[in-house]
Amino acid sequence: MIKYSSHLSKTLFRAIYVEKNAKDYEITDDILRKHAGIPVIFIRSYKDILNRPGQNPARQRQYPALILAVKEPPYIYEGPPVCQSFGTDAFFYASFLLNCPFDCQYCFLQGMYPSPYCTAFVNIPDYADAITAEAKKHSSMLLALSYDTDLIAFDSVYSYTGALSFLTNVPGLITEIRTKSASCSLYKSLPPSEKRIFAFSLSPQEMIDRYERKTPALEARLRAARTAIDFGHPVRLCFDPVFIGDFPKDCYDTFFKKVFSELPAERILDVSHGFFRMNRTFFRRIAKIRPDSLLFASDYALENDIVSYRISDMQQIQNAHISTLTQYIPKEKIYAL
């Protein structure tokens, strides 16, 4: 049964754009019923809204809208080399949502789409067929369901995580749902499965305050991760993106200590570690639309069209972080980029 949180839903969007082909889907009905009173605007294609020229993302974040659309193939995409596949034969991701309810300053999505409006795809059965067919081609396949969004944060509008529960029955398929959400109820209601991993993106509170607008505090995320562990779900921790800058020197050490004092390290599936990095084109676009961001005004190294910190700096800091992390978790469980 899909559940909603009416409190958030009522205040989340100023309008809902509905693609004409998306009108007859059950998800559309559910969402529109839940958001009765919010203006509904019918559109031909979600791209007519999302890709319009002359939009102002800052203003649109202030007055957000939701787009409901039907996804055309392809339904899943091969993961890029800058992401870990955690030892599986194949790594794919699916985009049920374009854009994200959160507003992280460093997010590459700002460079990908001209508008921050969330676009929710309503044709889940088409995705299911594509995922099942692809999984058959590999002995093991990792599918990131929340790769370029935060599906759990969207649960208050529509619970994709609940609707996609059936994926745990697809042979050879492991799904990963990455989140910054603090919601605990989901982990209590979903039956645990070793084939569905909940990955929690964690950052020191200093970074959350500076870069991760509208996201829950570290304490709240740790509480959610603890709930997921207690209810038997496999939990991955993602220390990604890691920043290098004018932060207190012991910022990350204190943070790692806090994380592993709140979470039982022996019950963590694995850990990923990666630095702030971004495609050069996206970086330039974001620097233009976020002129007030020091993150995008700073100087970085450019390697293979990826903007990031200097390799030597990253190496030094990563070694230090991994050395700290191995005090809590075996090295073979740490995946570093």
Next chain:
Amino acid sequence: MIMIITALQKESSPLIHHFHLKKDMQSRAFPVYRNDTVTLAVAGVGKLRAAVATAYLLSRTSSPYKKILLCNVGLCGSRSTNLKPGSICAVNKVTDADTGRDYYPDSALSINGDIPSASLLCVPRPIRSVSDSLFEKYPDALLCDMESAGIMDASARFLQTHQVLILKVISDFMSPDTVNGQTAENYLQMNVSALVSLIEHIHEELCAEKNLPEVDFLPLIESVCKRFLFTSQMNRILTSAIRRSVLSGINPSSLLTPFLRADASDKRERRQIFDQILLALEQNFVPGDLR
């Protein structure tokens, strides 16, 4: 700057009166009325005239485009019994019946309170029935006018999607012949306070948008670039470095000003000065011989 386009003189009268606008005697193409913050043009009926008037106002203004709110205020027909004559409606989608093209003014999403928003069909001729064949193709359009598509199309060349506001006062249920000049003026007159309050609220939000961090230092950057004949690429790099300093909480003016006393006689020396400026901004420190 608030710019208002109306189709008819009768529609504009209450706004001219409210804002105490004076006729611009220099304007020959359209009747234009203005004060220091508001400009109003009476375009005439039809999307072509509306587009020309929009381009006319926007290309003659000295206001920065980012601070302009362009409004279309006027009467329209309604197909919905929920949108009754005399009530105000914000338009969230405009469809041009001639081309089928859709426009989405984002400003409708920033309207708070009880003002409804709806989709509008911009038609080339007066519509005299709620079941006119034009609506078969566009069943979601609840309103109908003859200007807004021209305004949306022309304004897209100058402004962003949140800078255009289409506000309509409903005059009839697709029976335009029942509306005379006096009725039109009365409908606008009875809604003028609400219209003005909406326009001013959105305009205030627009003006509250942050300037670029380096905006206060642009004249100083200009002086430095002029003194040392910096290229436009060097100007861009310098501006980025100034932005970085400002965002890091450093006042770059104390770092830049000493360089205005330096001299450079050739390209090599100018390049050296440029490198020294960047270093000073990065390290928040001016070399001793320039202090």
